[in-house]
Amino acid sequence: MRRCAVILHPDSDYGKRLSDFWNQRKSLGFPVYAFSALEAFRAFRARAPIELLLFSEHFADEMQGLLGQSMAILLSEDGFVSERHVNALPIPAVFSYRPADVMARQVMQLYAASHPSALSPVQRSDCEILGIYSPIHRCGKTTLALSLGLARATQGKTLLLSLEDYAGVYARIAPDAAESLSELLFAHCSGSYSWASLQSHLFAFGALDLLPPVRCAEDLSLLPAEELASLLQRLARESGYRNMILDLGAFGRRALELLELCDRIFMPVLSDPLSALKLSSFQEYLRQSGREQLLEKAETLELPLDPEKAQDYACALLPAYESGPLYELAAALH
Numbered sequence: 001m002r003r004c005a006v007i008l009h010p011d012s013d014y015g016k017r018l019s020d021f022w023n024q025r026k027s028l029g030f031p032v033y034a035f036s037a038l039e040a041f042r043a044f045r046a047r048a049p050i051e052l053l054l055f056s057e058h059f060a061d062e063m064q065g066l067l068g069q070s071m072a073i074l075l076s077e078d079g080f081v082s083e084r085h086v087n088a089l090p091i092p093a094v095f096s097y098r099p100a101d102v103m104a105r106q107v108m109q110l111y112a113a114s115h116p117s118a119l120s121p122v123q124r125s126d127c128e129i130l131g132i133y134s135p136i137h138r139c140g141k142t143t144l145a146l147s148l149g150l151a152r153a154t155q156g157k158t159l160l161l162s163l164e165d166y167a168g169v170y171a172r173i174a175p176d177a178a179e180s181l182s183e184l185l186f187a188h189c190s191g192s193y194s195w196a197s198l199q200s201h202l203f204a205f206g207a208l209d210l211l212p213p214v215r216c217a218e219d220l221s222l223l224p225a226e227e228l229a230s231l232l233q234r235l236a237r238e239s240g241y242r243n244m245i246l247d248l249g250a251f252g253r254r255a256l257e258l259l260e261l262c263d264r265i266f267m268p269v270l271s272d273p274l275s276a277l278k279l280s281s282f283q284e285y286l287r288q289s290g291r292e293q294l295l296e297k298a299e300t301l302e303l304p305l306d307p308e309k310a311q312d313y314a315c316a317l318l319p320a321y322e323s324g325p326l327y328e329l330a331a332a333l334h
Contacts, residue, residue, distance in 0.1 A: 156242030
């Protein structure tokens with residue numbers, strides 16, 4: 001039987017809801033089982049290798065001798081842990097009643113810190129990398145990236161990674177983001193990157209997984225473009241996503257190295273004469289620099305943006321992004 005995670009909590013509804021959410025989103029990278037009775041947990045423990053064990057304070061006194069080699073985490077009911085439990089079980093604790101995606105990030109941060117190489121990456125060649133880029137500003141790149149991400153997430157596990165200099169609407173989606181692309185870049189530079197560390201940085205926007213942009217624009221210069229492209233290829237291979245969408249924002253000419261690793265490129269454009277001139281200049285630059293193949297992969301799109309939804313887009317309201325003409329266009333980009 002493959003490695004798994006277990007939630008042991010006296011409230012069976014709590015355990016079922018949390019395990020169902022984590023299993024649906026594959027938040028921990030292995031299957032999650034929930035138990036509300038110690039006897040059922042003991043029987044399961046005897047036949048299954050438990051990688052992660054999260055248990056309620058209610059069971060703390062009975063857990064001596066049952067932890068084995070599992071990474072154990074105490075589920076605190078009120079955000080505090082009694083001194084008696086701290087002394088008896090010197091293990092980390094998380095607050096039980098936080099949003100499930102926030103708790104998953106906490107758990108994976110703890111797991112990554114204590115088991116930096118416990119998870120062997122699964123090589124995957126069928127992850128499609130989609131780039132959203134345009135030399136034209138304010139043409140709906142990020143709006144398209146989010147709508148496309150939500151559309152693709154209905155077909156399979158999808159990651160959206162933003163290389164914007166400034167967070168913009170992403171700050172509304174992840175307003176308390178202590179983790180971002182910055183941490184991933186730092187981990188790569190220090191040699192401490194792992195699949196588990198990636199999971200600890202992700203946020204949920206509907207069914208879409210999202211890695212918020214860097215906290216400081218200068219962090220994007222930590223890696224040369226070719227090394228950043230290599231890191232993104234590694235994410236595509238190892239993280240188990242079916243789709244990875246790159247919102248390249250205004251990345252400038254450094255974006256070309258990243259566009260080359262994309263399977264498809266969607267390029268929002270505007271129809272005014274100045275925008276047409278800028279697009280023509282960009283296309284000519286690709287030809288002169290020997291990157292004509294990018295023109296073959298790029299599909300220009302005039303987006304059906306709805307001015308009445310502009311405020312909803314800016315407020316990161318999920319229904320605005322997963323409905324309407326723009327979402328229908330994104331869903332049709334097979």
